[in-house]
Amino acid sequence: MATKTIKLTIDSSLKNVYLIDMIIETLCTLVPLSDDQSFWVKLCVVEAVNNSIIHAYRSQPGQDVEVIFSLNGNRMTIQVCDSGKAMKDVVLKTGPGTGPEDTDDMNAKGRGLAIIREMMDEVRYGTENGRNCLTMTKVLAENR
Numbered sequence: 001m002a003t004k005t006i007k008l009t010i011d012s013s014l015k016n017v018y019l020i021d022m023i024i025e026t027l028c029t030l031v032p033l034s035d036d037q038s039f040w041v042k043l044c045v046v047e048a049v050n051n052s053i054i055h056a057y058r059s060q061p062g063q064d065v066e067v068i069f070s071l072n073g074n075r076m077t078i079q080v081c082d083s084g085k086a087m088k089d090v091v092l093k094t095g096p097g098t099g100p101e102d103t104d105d106m107n108a109k110g111r112g113l114a115i116i117r118e119m120m121d122e123v124r125y126g127t128e129n130g131r132n133c134l135t136m137t138k139v140l141a142e143n144r
Contacts, residue, residue, distance in 0.1 A: 005070040011064070012062065012084075047115065052082040052132075056082045056087070057084040086127045087134075120136040120138055
């Protein structure tokens with residue numbers, strides 16, 4: 001089965017995140033996910049896009065955030081990519097707000113990545129040639 005892919009690009013402004021939210025919500029209706037699973041996938045993607053804008057680009061507009069939605073057999077993969085500041089490996093594994101220097105922000109930070117790790121079946125992060133990509137995969141049920 002061939003991979004079906006759609007690529008979306010928004011400017012790194014939080015006011016544009018609703019576009020990704022709406023499109024991912026629609027795409028999730030086309031695959032065998034429950035309403036709850038669709039909600040969590042959409043939340044994970046929006047969180048990843050927000051992280052790119054806020055952390056990688058330091059909330060500065062004028063940069064591209066790319067979302068790549070792919071279907072291949074029973075796997076849905078969504079990549080959120082940017083060219084901003086890369087996330088440290090420890091952040092992905094433990095989330096921000098877990099180091100001794102972050103004790104004041106411990107309750108406010110890191111929940112998004114924890115939710116992403118919990119709700120998606122696979123989560124990977126990598127940087128290549130200055131491009132950072134968070135790759136989230138959800139295994140789809142055979143029947144809806």
